Amino acid sequence: MSILEANFDFDKILVNYLNDKEPREHEIGVYRASEVSKCNRALYYIYKSDPKNPGIKQMRVFEVGHVIHEFVENLLKEYEWFIACEEEISKQFNDFTIMGHYDALIKEEGHLAIIDFKTTKNIPTRLYDNHLKQVNTYLHLKGVEVGYVVYIEKNSFKTKTFPIYADKILFEETLLKTKHLHKCLLEGKIPMMEKTPLCNYCNFKKKCFDLYMKEYKR
Ligand code: SF4
Helix, strand or coil, X not given: CCCCCXXXXXXXXXXXXXXXXXXXXXXXXXEEHHHCCCCHHHHHHHHHCCCCCCCHHHHHHHHHHHHHHHHHHHHHCCCCCEEEECCEEEEEECCEEEEEECCEEEEECCEEEEEEEEEECCCCCCCCHHHHHXXXXXXXXXXXXXXXXXXXXXXXXXXXEEEEECCHHHHHHHHHHHHXXXXXXXXXXXXXXXXXXXXXXXXXXXXXXXXXHHHHHC
């Protein structure tokens, strides 16, 4: 009797699927709300390099996020106060554009509100600054006063919601920072370092610190 072959390998299917994904293009002059809070130097390196996907480890994590987003958006569509999801919004500011896709737009008690879902390993105790700036940018692009960030813990499906109110001064700061990035990209000048604890997770850490040492020695 011949032995049956058991060769099914789901991971191979998943990895092939992730490897086939087109990397995100970054066009100078078009800046994403989801990236406005990132360090300008890191953004400069991203915009000046060829588009490429992050490693497979990070892509697996992103895909889990996409699956959860799809589930949550389908759930919201069941309700009468749901208006739209994944709508592209953009606005021109002199010589550059800021654009983005919010996760959901709802109507509550006479006003509109934007919701952004964030999948996370652990529910945070406070709203992260980069998420505040991202949603604040959506609010100004869309002309909406209220927003929410909803954190969803991946392993437990526990959630926590933080409200956000449109903050004009914060948006002005975001615009100034983006304007500076745009100027640096056009003039080919690498922006200053913005040393924060996030440098530990930055893909450009070596390149950035090497440049810093070179500048420091001058
Ligand atoms: S290492 Fe820090 S300062 Fe340098 S590019 Fe990355 S985030 Fe910016």
